[in-house]
Amino acid sequence: MPVGPFGLDPVIWAPLRLIIAVLLAVGLVFNGALAQIYLERKIQAIIQDRLGPLHTGPWGLLQTFADAIKLLGKEDIRARLTDKWFFLAAPSIVFSPMLASYVVIPFAPGIVGADLSVGLLYLTTLGSMTVLGIVIAGWASNNKYSLIGGLRSAGQLISYEVPQILSLVTVVLVVGTLSMVGIAESQPGWQMNFLVLPLAFVTYFIAGLAETNRNPFDLPEAESELVAGFLTEYSGMRWAIFFLAEYGEVTVVSSIVTTLWFGAWHGPFVEVFPLLGVLWFTLKTYFFVLVFMWIRATLPRLRIDQLMSLCWKVLIPLTLVNLMVTAILLLAFPTTLVPVAIANWILLAGFVLALPYFQRRRLVALRERLRTAAA
Protein backbone atom coordinates (compact mmCIF):
# COMPACT_ATOMS: atom_id res chain seq x y z
CA MET A 1 0.00 0.00 0.00
CA PRO A 2 1.49 3.40 -0.99
CA VAL A 3 1.95 5.88 1.84
CA GLY A 4 1.52 9.61 1.26
CA PRO A 5 2.34 12.50 3.60
CA PHE A 6 1.62 12.00 7.34
CA GLY A 7 1.44 8.24 6.77
CA LEU A 8 -1.94 8.57 5.04
CA ASP A 9 -3.13 6.57 2.07
CA PRO A 10 -3.06 8.89 -1.03
CA VAL A 11 -6.69 7.97 -1.65
CA ILE A 12 -7.59 9.65 1.65
CA TRP A 13 -4.89 12.34 1.47
CA ALA A 14 -5.84 13.79 -1.94
CA PRO A 15 -9.46 14.74 -1.08
CA LEU A 16 -8.40 15.74 2.44
CA ARG A 17 -5.76 18.07 0.99
CA LEU A 18 -8.38 19.62 -1.27
CA ILE A 19 -10.75 20.23 1.65
CA ILE A 20 -7.98 21.74 3.79
CA ALA A 21 -6.87 24.00 0.94
CA VAL A 22 -10.38 25.27 0.24
CA LEU A 23 -11.02 25.90 3.95
CA LEU A 24 -7.72 27.77 4.25
CA ALA A 25 -8.54 29.93 1.24
CA VAL A 26 -12.03 30.69 2.57
CA GLY A 27 -10.53 31.56 5.96
CA LEU A 28 -7.95 33.81 4.32
CA VAL A 29 -10.60 35.64 2.30
CA PHE A 30 -13.01 36.10 5.22
CA ASN A 31 -10.40 37.22 7.73
CA GLY A 32 -8.63 39.31 5.12
CA ALA A 33 -11.87 41.09 4.31
CA LEU A 34 -12.58 41.74 8.01
CA ALA A 35 -9.09 43.17 8.49
CA GLN A 36 -9.25 45.18 5.29
CA ILE A 37 -12.60 46.77 6.05
CA TYR A 38 -11.25 47.88 9.43
CA LEU A 39 -8.07 49.19 7.80
CA GLU A 40 -10.07 50.93 5.10
CA ARG A 41 -12.20 52.75 7.66
CA LYS A 42 -9.26 53.73 9.81
CA ILE A 43 -7.11 54.92 6.92
CA GLN A 44 -9.88 56.93 5.32
CA ALA A 45 -10.59 58.40 8.74
CA ILE A 46 -6.95 59.37 9.22
CA ILE A 47 -6.77 60.95 5.76
CA GLN A 48 -10.05 62.82 6.30
CA ASP A 49 -8.96 63.96 9.79
CA ARG A 50 -11.53 61.84 11.65
CA LEU A 51 -11.14 59.06 14.21
CA GLY A 52 -12.96 56.18 12.50
CA PRO A 53 -14.40 53.21 14.41
CA LEU A 54 -13.61 53.66 18.10
CA HIS A 55 -16.20 52.22 20.47
CA THR A 56 -16.71 48.53 19.64
CA GLY A 57 -13.77 46.73 21.22
CA PRO A 58 -10.30 48.23 21.75
CA TRP A 59 -9.63 50.92 19.08
CA GLY A 60 -12.87 49.87 17.41
CA LEU A 61 -11.30 46.58 16.35
CA LEU A 62 -14.53 44.62 16.76
CA GLN A 63 -16.60 46.98 14.61
CA THR A 64 -16.24 44.86 11.46
CA PHE A 65 -17.17 41.72 13.41
CA ALA A 66 -20.33 43.46 14.58
CA ASP A 67 -21.10 44.46 10.99
CA ALA A 68 -20.48 40.92 9.75
CA ILE A 69 -22.89 39.51 12.35
CA LYS A 70 -25.43 42.15 11.40
CA LEU A 71 -25.13 41.18 7.71
CA LEU A 72 -25.46 37.47 8.52
CA GLY A 73 -28.62 38.14 10.53
CA LYS A 74 -30.29 40.27 7.88
CA GLU A 75 -33.33 39.03 5.99
CA ASP A 76 -32.59 37.72 2.49
CA ILE A 77 -34.66 40.10 0.37
CA ARG A 78 -35.37 39.57 -3.30
CA ALA A 79 -37.62 41.96 -5.18
CA ARG A 80 -40.47 40.22 -6.99
CA LEU A 81 -39.57 41.33 -10.52
CA THR A 82 -35.95 40.22 -10.34
CA ASP A 83 -34.83 37.22 -12.33
CA LYS A 84 -34.76 34.58 -9.59
CA TRP A 85 -31.98 32.16 -10.52
CA PHE A 86 -29.68 34.69 -12.10
CA PHE A 87 -30.13 37.00 -9.14
CA LEU A 88 -29.26 34.23 -6.70
CA ALA A 89 -26.36 32.87 -8.76
CA ALA A 90 -24.57 36.16 -9.49
CA PRO A 91 -22.77 36.53 -6.11
CA SER A 92 -21.32 33.03 -6.37
CA ILE A 93 -20.23 33.60 -9.98
CA VAL A 94 -18.29 36.63 -8.75
CA PHE A 95 -16.97 34.97 -5.61
CA SER A 96 -15.80 31.54 -6.80
CA PRO A 97 -13.20 32.61 -9.44
CA MET A 98 -11.65 34.92 -6.84
CA LEU A 99 -11.47 32.05 -4.35
CA ALA A 100 -9.91 29.76 -6.96
CA SER A 101 -7.15 32.34 -7.56
CA TYR A 102 -5.58 31.46 -4.21
CA VAL A 103 -4.45 28.08 -5.59
CA VAL A 104 -1.39 29.47 -7.36
CA ILE A 105 -0.32 32.29 -5.01
CA PRO A 106 3.16 31.48 -3.64
CA PHE A 107 3.13 32.42 0.06
CA ALA A 108 6.53 30.98 0.95
CA PRO A 109 9.00 28.40 -0.41
CA GLY A 110 6.93 25.20 -0.57
CA ILE A 111 3.72 26.83 0.67
CA VAL A 112 1.62 27.02 -2.48
CA GLY A 113 -1.57 25.22 -3.48
CA ALA A 114 -0.33 24.07 -6.88
CA ASP A 115 2.68 25.20 -8.88
CA LEU A 116 0.95 25.41 -12.26
CA SER A 117 3.24 25.87 -15.24
CA VAL A 118 0.80 28.50 -16.52
CA GLY A 119 -0.07 30.03 -13.14
CA LEU A 120 -0.13 33.63 -14.35
CA LEU A 121 -2.45 32.77 -17.24
CA TYR A 122 -4.69 30.96 -14.75
CA LEU A 123 -4.92 34.11 -12.62
CA THR A 124 -5.81 36.38 -15.56
CA THR A 125 -8.39 33.84 -16.71
CA LEU A 126 -10.10 33.82 -13.32
CA GLY A 127 -9.93 37.60 -13.18
CA SER A 128 -11.83 37.79 -16.46
CA MET A 129 -14.61 35.49 -15.20
CA THR A 130 -15.71 38.01 -12.56
CA VAL A 131 -17.19 40.23 -15.29
CA LEU A 132 -19.78 37.59 -16.12
CA GLY A 133 -21.14 37.61 -12.56
CA ILE A 134 -21.29 41.40 -12.40
CA VAL A 135 -23.08 41.67 -15.76
CA ILE A 136 -25.58 39.02 -14.69
CA ALA A 137 -26.12 40.74 -11.34
CA GLY A 138 -26.83 44.00 -13.15
CA TRP A 139 -29.22 42.42 -15.61
CA ALA A 140 -31.09 40.15 -13.19
CA SER A 141 -31.84 42.96 -10.74
CA ASN A 142 -34.34 44.43 -13.24
CA ASN A 143 -33.34 47.93 -12.22
CA LYS A 144 -32.01 50.63 -14.50
CA TYR A 145 -29.20 51.66 -12.15
CA SER A 146 -28.09 48.05 -11.79
CA LEU A 147 -28.18 47.55 -15.54
CA ILE A 148 -26.08 50.64 -16.21
CA GLY A 149 -23.66 49.50 -13.50
CA GLY A 150 -23.36 46.05 -15.09
CA LEU A 151 -22.82 47.51 -18.56
CA ARG A 152 -20.18 49.94 -17.33
CA SER A 153 -18.47 47.11 -15.54
CA ALA A 154 -18.41 44.94 -18.68
CA GLY A 155 -16.94 47.73 -20.79
CA GLN A 156 -14.42 48.72 -18.14
CA LEU A 157 -13.21 45.24 -17.23
CA ILE A 158 -12.85 44.03 -20.82
CA SER A 159 -10.97 47.19 -21.82
CA TYR A 160 -8.59 47.16 -18.87
CA GLU A 161 -7.79 43.50 -19.34
CA VAL A 162 -5.71 44.45 -22.37
CA PRO A 163 -3.13 46.72 -20.66
CA GLN A 164 -3.16 44.37 -17.68
CA ILE A 165 -2.20 41.32 -19.73
CA LEU A 166 0.31 43.32 -21.80
CA SER A 167 2.08 44.45 -18.61
CA LEU A 168 2.16 40.88 -17.32
CA VAL A 169 3.58 39.65 -20.65
CA THR A 170 6.47 42.13 -20.31
CA VAL A 171 7.43 40.54 -17.00
CA VAL A 172 7.05 37.05 -18.44
CA LEU A 173 9.41 38.02 -21.28
CA VAL A 174 12.09 39.06 -18.79
CA VAL A 175 11.61 36.15 -16.37
CA GLY A 176 10.96 33.46 -18.96
CA THR A 177 8.31 31.51 -17.08
CA LEU A 178 4.57 31.68 -16.39
CA SER A 179 4.77 29.73 -13.14
CA MET A 180 4.20 31.90 -10.07
CA VAL A 181 6.79 29.96 -8.07
CA GLY A 182 9.26 30.29 -10.95
CA ILE A 183 8.71 34.04 -11.08
CA ALA A 184 9.17 34.31 -7.30
CA GLU A 185 12.38 32.29 -7.39
CA SER A 186 13.80 34.40 -10.21
CA GLN A 187 14.14 37.43 -7.88
CA PRO A 188 16.47 36.45 -5.04
CA GLY A 189 17.65 39.04 -2.54
CA TRP A 190 17.30 42.60 -3.75
CA GLN A 191 17.07 41.76 -7.47
CA MET A 192 13.38 42.59 -7.69
CA ASN A 193 11.71 42.90 -11.07
CA PHE A 194 10.55 46.37 -10.03
CA LEU A 195 14.10 47.63 -10.57
CA VAL A 196 13.98 46.30 -14.14
CA LEU A 197 10.36 46.95 -15.14
CA PRO A 198 8.91 49.89 -13.18
CA LEU A 199 6.65 51.01 -16.03
CA ALA A 200 5.01 47.59 -16.34
CA PHE A 201 4.35 47.76 -12.59
CA VAL A 202 2.70 51.19 -12.85
CA THR A 203 0.50 50.21 -15.80
CA TYR A 204 -0.46 46.91 -14.15
CA PHE A 205 -1.33 48.67 -10.93
CA ILE A 206 -3.58 51.18 -12.72
CA ALA A 207 -5.26 48.37 -14.66
CA GLY A 208 -5.57 46.38 -11.43
CA LEU A 209 -7.39 49.28 -9.78
CA ALA A 210 -9.85 49.18 -12.67
CA GLU A 211 -10.17 45.38 -12.61
CA THR A 212 -11.15 45.40 -8.94
CA ASN A 213 -13.65 48.27 -9.39
CA ARG A 214 -11.74 50.40 -6.92
CA ASN A 215 -11.48 54.15 -6.85
CA PRO A 216 -10.82 56.07 -9.06
CA PHE A 217 -12.39 53.48 -11.36
CA ASP A 218 -15.42 52.46 -9.26
CA LEU A 219 -17.90 53.60 -11.92
CA PRO A 220 -19.95 50.36 -11.86
CA GLU A 221 -20.99 51.18 -8.30
CA ALA A 222 -20.61 54.97 -8.28
CA GLU A 223 -22.95 55.95 -5.46
CA SER A 224 -23.35 59.57 -6.54
CA GLU A 225 -24.56 58.55 -10.00
CA LEU A 226 -26.03 55.04 -9.81
CA VAL A 227 -27.27 54.54 -6.22
CA ALA A 228 -24.98 51.51 -5.83
CA GLY A 229 -24.69 50.23 -9.39
CA PHE A 230 -25.08 46.49 -9.75
CA LEU A 231 -25.33 46.17 -5.96
CA THR A 232 -28.51 48.26 -5.68
CA GLU A 233 -30.98 45.39 -5.26
CA TYR A 234 -28.74 43.23 -3.10
CA SER A 235 -28.83 43.18 0.67
CA GLY A 236 -27.69 41.06 3.60
CA MET A 237 -25.23 38.27 3.01
CA ARG A 238 -25.54 38.31 -0.80
CA TRP A 239 -24.37 41.91 -0.79
CA ALA A 240 -21.63 40.94 1.64
CA ILE A 241 -20.43 38.19 -0.72
CA PHE A 242 -19.90 40.81 -3.44
CA PHE A 243 -17.83 42.80 -0.98
CA LEU A 244 -15.87 39.75 0.14
CA ALA A 245 -15.14 39.10 -3.53
CA GLU A 246 -13.99 42.69 -4.00
CA TYR A 247 -11.62 42.61 -1.04
CA GLY A 248 -10.40 39.14 -2.04
CA GLU A 249 -9.74 40.47 -5.53
CA VAL A 250 -7.78 43.40 -4.10
CA THR A 251 -5.65 40.91 -2.15
CA VAL A 252 -5.13 38.78 -5.27
CA VAL A 253 -4.04 41.80 -7.34
CA SER A 254 -1.71 42.93 -4.54
CA SER A 255 -0.17 39.48 -4.28
CA ILE A 256 0.33 39.37 -8.06
CA VAL A 257 2.14 42.72 -7.77
CA THR A 258 4.19 41.37 -4.87
CA THR A 259 5.09 38.17 -6.70
CA LEU A 260 5.86 39.68 -10.07
CA TRP A 261 7.65 42.88 -9.15
CA PHE A 262 8.65 42.76 -5.50
CA GLY A 263 10.26 39.36 -5.02
CA ALA A 264 7.31 37.50 -3.41
CA TRP A 265 8.53 35.84 -0.22
CA HIS A 266 12.13 37.02 -0.48
CA GLY A 267 13.37 39.02 2.49
CA PRO A 268 15.92 38.86 5.30
CA PHE A 269 16.45 35.44 6.94
CA VAL A 270 14.12 33.50 4.57
CA GLU A 271 16.98 31.13 3.68
CA VAL A 272 17.28 30.18 7.36
CA PHE A 273 13.57 30.01 8.26
CA PRO A 274 11.48 29.38 5.11
CA LEU A 275 8.27 29.99 7.08
CA LEU A 276 9.34 33.61 7.51
CA GLY A 277 8.47 33.97 3.81
CA VAL A 278 4.79 34.03 4.74
CA LEU A 279 5.42 37.09 6.91
CA TRP A 280 7.34 38.97 4.21
CA PHE A 281 4.77 38.03 1.58
CA THR A 282 1.88 39.19 3.78
CA LEU A 283 3.63 42.44 4.70
CA LYS A 284 4.39 43.27 1.06
CA THR A 285 0.88 42.34 -0.07
CA TYR A 286 -0.77 44.42 2.63
CA PHE A 287 1.46 47.35 1.77
CA PHE A 288 -0.16 47.37 -1.68
CA VAL A 289 -3.60 46.87 -0.14
CA LEU A 290 -2.88 50.02 1.87
CA VAL A 291 -1.87 51.85 -1.32
CA PHE A 292 -5.26 50.84 -2.80
CA MET A 293 -6.97 52.43 0.22
CA TRP A 294 -4.78 55.51 0.13
CA ILE A 295 -5.74 56.02 -3.54
CA ARG A 296 -9.42 55.52 -2.69
CA ALA A 297 -9.27 58.20 -0.03
CA THR A 298 -7.40 60.76 -2.15
CA LEU A 299 -8.41 60.57 -5.81
CA PRO A 300 -11.76 61.68 -7.32
CA ARG A 301 -13.68 59.33 -9.59
CA LEU A 302 -13.09 59.46 -13.36
CA ARG A 303 -15.88 60.09 -15.85
CA ILE A 304 -16.78 57.13 -18.08
CA ASP A 305 -15.31 58.67 -21.25
CA GLN A 306 -12.14 59.67 -19.39
CA LEU A 307 -11.90 56.11 -18.14
CA MET A 308 -12.13 54.68 -21.65
CA SER A 309 -9.74 57.19 -23.22
CA LEU A 310 -7.20 56.60 -20.44
CA CYS A 311 -7.28 52.91 -21.28
CA TRP A 312 -7.35 52.97 -25.07
CA LYS A 313 -5.35 56.12 -25.79
CA VAL A 314 -2.77 56.04 -23.01
CA LEU A 315 -2.35 52.67 -21.33
CA ILE A 316 -2.65 50.31 -24.30
CA PRO A 317 -0.20 52.21 -26.59
CA LEU A 318 2.17 52.65 -23.66
CA THR A 319 2.15 48.97 -22.70
CA LEU A 320 2.52 47.95 -26.36
CA VAL A 321 5.55 50.22 -26.80
CA ASN A 322 6.95 48.92 -23.53
CA LEU A 323 6.46 45.33 -24.65
CA MET A 324 8.14 45.95 -28.02
CA VAL A 325 11.09 47.84 -26.53
CA THR A 326 11.59 45.14 -23.91
CA ALA A 327 11.42 42.34 -26.48
CA ILE A 328 13.88 44.06 -28.85
CA LEU A 329 16.34 44.86 -26.05
CA LEU A 330 16.11 41.32 -24.70
CA LEU A 331 16.92 39.97 -28.16
CA ALA A 332 19.75 42.46 -28.66
CA PHE A 333 21.34 41.93 -25.22
CA PRO A 334 20.49 38.37 -24.15
CA THR A 335 22.95 38.31 -21.24
CA THR A 336 22.13 41.48 -19.31
CA LEU A 337 18.96 43.20 -18.13
CA VAL A 338 20.55 46.64 -17.69
CA PRO A 339 19.43 48.06 -21.11
CA VAL A 340 15.86 46.90 -20.44
CA ALA A 341 15.93 48.57 -17.04
CA ILE A 342 17.30 51.84 -18.46
CA ALA A 343 14.69 51.90 -21.24
CA ASN A 344 11.91 51.15 -18.78
CA TRP A 345 12.90 53.88 -16.34
CA ILE A 346 13.17 56.38 -19.24
CA LEU A 347 9.69 55.36 -20.47
CA LEU A 348 8.28 55.68 -16.95
CA ALA A 349 9.82 59.14 -16.54
CA GLY A 350 8.42 60.13 -19.93
CA PHE A 351 4.96 58.88 -18.95
CA VAL A 352 4.93 60.67 -15.62
CA LEU A 353 6.29 63.94 -17.05
CA ALA A 354 4.20 63.96 -20.23
CA LEU A 355 0.82 63.44 -18.53
CA PRO A 356 0.56 66.96 -16.97
CA TYR A 357 1.74 68.51 -20.22
CA PHE A 358 -1.00 66.82 -22.27
CA GLN A 359 -3.60 67.56 -19.59
CA ARG A 360 -2.68 71.24 -19.75
CA ARG A 361 -2.84 71.26 -23.54
CA ARG A 362 -6.31 69.67 -23.44
CA LEU A 363 -7.43 72.22 -20.86
CA VAL A 364 -6.19 75.10 -23.02
CA ALA A 365 -7.96 73.67 -26.07
CA LEU A 366 -11.16 73.19 -24.06
CA ARG A 367 -11.09 76.80 -22.81
CA GLU A 368 -10.47 78.00 -26.35
CA ARG A 369 -13.51 76.06 -27.59
CA LEU A 370 -15.69 77.40 -24.79
CA ARG A 371 -14.58 80.94 -25.54
CA THR A 372 -15.42 80.62 -29.25
CA ALA A 373 -18.75 79.00 -28.36
CA ALA A 374 -19.60 81.89 -26.05
CA ALA A 375 -18.56 84.53 -28.57
Place this chain on the structure above:
Amino acid sequence: MFDILEPAFFALLTIGIVGSGVGVVMANRITTSALLMAFAFLNVAGMFLLLGAETIAFFQVLIYVGAITVLILYGVMFTPQSPRPYGLFFQTQKWWAALLVVPIAIFVAVVSFQFKDSPSAGTKGGDLLPLATSVFRDFAFPFEVASVLLLAAMVGAIVLVKRDEE
Protein backbone atom coordinates in the same frame (compact mmCIF):
# COMPACT_ATOMS: atom_id res chain seq x y z
CA MET B 1 -8.90 4.36 -7.37
CA PHE B 2 -7.51 7.32 -9.29
CA ASP B 3 -7.84 5.35 -12.51
CA ILE B 4 -11.60 5.72 -12.49
CA LEU B 5 -11.42 9.48 -11.90
CA GLU B 6 -10.47 10.35 -15.46
CA PRO B 7 -13.37 8.47 -17.13
CA ALA B 8 -15.67 9.84 -14.43
CA PHE B 9 -14.61 13.44 -15.15
CA PHE B 10 -14.84 12.75 -18.87
CA ALA B 11 -18.41 11.51 -18.41
CA LEU B 12 -19.36 14.55 -16.31
CA LEU B 13 -17.85 16.96 -18.83
CA THR B 14 -19.55 15.19 -21.74
CA ILE B 15 -22.91 15.41 -20.00
CA GLY B 16 -22.17 19.08 -19.31
CA ILE B 17 -21.27 19.89 -22.91
CA VAL B 18 -24.13 17.98 -24.54
CA GLY B 19 -26.67 18.99 -21.90
CA SER B 20 -25.87 22.67 -22.01
CA GLY B 21 -25.63 22.55 -25.81
CA VAL B 22 -29.18 21.20 -25.96
CA GLY B 23 -30.16 23.78 -23.36
CA VAL B 24 -28.80 26.64 -25.48
CA VAL B 25 -31.13 25.64 -28.31
CA MET B 26 -34.13 24.70 -26.18
CA ALA B 27 -34.19 27.46 -23.56
CA ASN B 28 -36.92 30.01 -24.09
CA ARG B 29 -34.95 32.96 -22.78
CA ILE B 30 -31.91 34.29 -24.52
CA THR B 31 -30.01 35.09 -21.30
CA THR B 32 -30.38 31.49 -20.15
CA SER B 33 -28.99 30.41 -23.50
CA ALA B 34 -26.02 32.75 -23.15
CA LEU B 35 -25.22 31.51 -19.66
CA LEU B 36 -25.58 27.87 -20.67
CA MET B 37 -23.21 28.60 -23.54
CA ALA B 38 -20.67 29.90 -21.05
CA PHE B 39 -21.15 26.66 -19.09
CA ALA B 40 -20.56 24.60 -22.25
CA PHE B 41 -17.34 26.55 -22.89
CA LEU B 42 -16.20 25.84 -19.34
CA ASN B 43 -16.81 22.14 -19.87
CA VAL B 44 -14.84 22.21 -23.12
CA ALA B 45 -12.00 23.85 -21.16
CA GLY B 46 -12.27 20.93 -18.73
CA MET B 47 -11.87 18.53 -21.67
CA PHE B 48 -8.66 20.33 -22.67
CA LEU B 49 -7.43 19.97 -19.10
CA LEU B 50 -8.09 16.23 -19.22
CA LEU B 51 -6.05 16.07 -22.43
CA GLY B 52 -3.15 17.83 -20.69
CA ALA B 53 -3.55 21.04 -22.69
CA GLU B 54 -3.93 23.49 -19.83
CA THR B 55 -2.78 26.56 -21.77
CA ILE B 56 -5.50 26.05 -24.37
CA ALA B 57 -8.00 25.38 -21.58
CA PHE B 58 -7.24 28.68 -19.86
CA PHE B 59 -7.27 30.61 -23.12
CA GLN B 60 -10.63 29.00 -23.85
CA VAL B 61 -12.04 30.35 -20.58
CA LEU B 62 -10.29 33.73 -20.93
CA ILE B 63 -11.62 34.40 -24.42
CA TYR B 64 -14.93 32.55 -24.63
CA VAL B 65 -16.26 32.95 -21.08
CA GLY B 66 -14.55 36.20 -20.11
CA ALA B 67 -15.01 38.11 -23.34
CA ILE B 68 -17.36 36.57 -25.91
CA THR B 69 -20.16 35.54 -23.55
CA VAL B 70 -19.97 38.92 -21.84
CA LEU B 71 -20.24 40.69 -25.21
CA ILE B 72 -23.25 38.53 -26.10
CA LEU B 73 -24.90 39.43 -22.77
CA TYR B 74 -24.00 43.05 -23.50
CA GLY B 75 -25.91 42.77 -26.76
CA VAL B 76 -28.84 40.99 -25.12
CA MET B 77 -29.22 43.78 -22.57
CA PHE B 78 -29.75 46.35 -25.31
CA THR B 79 -32.40 44.22 -27.04
CA PRO B 80 -36.06 44.30 -26.03
CA GLN B 81 -37.06 41.08 -24.27
CA SER B 82 -40.00 38.91 -25.21
CA PRO B 83 -40.25 35.27 -24.09
CA ARG B 84 -40.36 32.92 -27.03
CA PRO B 85 -42.02 29.49 -26.78
CA TYR B 86 -40.00 26.47 -25.69
CA GLY B 87 -38.24 24.45 -28.32
CA LEU B 88 -39.17 26.74 -31.16
CA PHE B 89 -36.79 25.16 -33.62
CA PHE B 90 -37.66 21.56 -32.94
CA GLN B 91 -41.38 22.09 -33.25
CA THR B 92 -41.22 23.38 -36.79
CA GLN B 93 -38.15 21.67 -38.20
CA LYS B 94 -38.14 18.40 -36.29
CA TRP B 95 -37.85 16.02 -39.25
CA TRP B 96 -35.32 18.09 -41.14
CA ALA B 97 -33.19 18.24 -38.02
CA ALA B 98 -33.37 14.48 -37.51
CA LEU B 99 -32.51 13.87 -41.15
CA LEU B 100 -29.40 16.00 -40.83
CA VAL B 101 -28.32 14.81 -37.41
CA VAL B 102 -28.47 11.04 -38.02
CA PRO B 103 -25.81 10.79 -40.77
CA ILE B 104 -23.50 13.16 -38.91
CA ALA B 105 -23.95 11.17 -35.70
CA ILE B 106 -23.15 7.89 -37.52
CA PHE B 107 -20.07 9.46 -39.11
CA VAL B 108 -18.83 10.84 -35.77
CA ALA B 109 -19.42 7.48 -34.05
CA VAL B 110 -17.50 5.59 -36.77
CA VAL B 111 -14.60 8.04 -36.61
CA SER B 112 -14.45 8.06 -32.83
CA PHE B 113 -14.19 4.26 -32.62
CA GLN B 114 -11.04 4.46 -34.76
CA PHE B 115 -9.28 6.27 -31.91
CA LYS B 116 -9.78 3.48 -29.43
CA ASP B 117 -6.16 2.39 -28.97
CA SER B 118 -4.37 5.66 -29.70
CA PRO B 119 -1.98 6.77 -26.94
CA SER B 120 -2.97 9.46 -24.48
CA ALA B 121 -2.39 12.98 -25.75
CA GLY B 122 -1.19 14.14 -22.32
CA THR B 123 2.29 15.64 -22.37
CA LYS B 124 4.76 16.00 -19.55
CA GLY B 125 5.58 19.53 -18.48
CA GLY B 126 2.49 21.15 -19.96
CA ASP B 127 1.60 22.20 -23.45
CA LEU B 128 2.97 25.74 -23.27
CA LEU B 129 6.23 25.04 -25.09
CA PRO B 130 4.76 22.88 -27.92
CA LEU B 131 2.01 25.45 -28.40
CA ALA B 132 4.44 28.38 -28.54
CA THR B 133 6.77 26.54 -30.92
CA SER B 134 3.96 25.65 -33.30
CA VAL B 135 2.42 29.12 -33.32
CA PHE B 136 5.57 31.22 -33.46
CA ARG B 137 7.90 28.92 -35.41
CA ASP B 138 6.14 26.24 -37.48
CA PHE B 139 3.05 28.25 -38.33
CA ALA B 140 4.42 31.76 -37.94
CA PHE B 141 3.33 32.88 -41.40
CA PRO B 142 -0.34 31.76 -41.14
CA PHE B 143 -0.37 33.31 -37.66
CA GLU B 144 0.79 36.64 -39.07
CA VAL B 145 -1.74 36.44 -41.91
CA ALA B 146 -4.50 35.86 -39.34
CA SER B 147 -3.37 38.83 -37.27
CA VAL B 148 -3.27 41.13 -40.31
CA LEU B 149 -6.79 39.96 -41.17
CA LEU B 150 -7.98 40.71 -37.63
CA LEU B 151 -6.31 44.12 -37.73
CA ALA B 152 -8.09 44.91 -40.99
CA ALA B 153 -11.40 43.81 -39.45
CA MET B 154 -10.75 46.00 -36.42
CA VAL B 155 -9.93 49.07 -38.54
CA GLY B 156 -13.03 48.38 -40.63
CA ALA B 157 -15.23 48.18 -37.52
CA ILE B 158 -13.83 51.45 -36.20
CA VAL B 159 -14.42 53.19 -39.54
CA LEU B 160 -18.01 51.85 -39.66
CA VAL B 161 -18.99 53.12 -36.22
CA LYS B 162 -17.03 56.38 -36.28
CA ARG B 163 -19.27 59.40 -36.01
CA ASP B 164 -18.66 62.41 -38.25
CA GLU B 165 -17.00 65.31 -36.50
CA GLU B 166 -19.49 68.13 -36.17
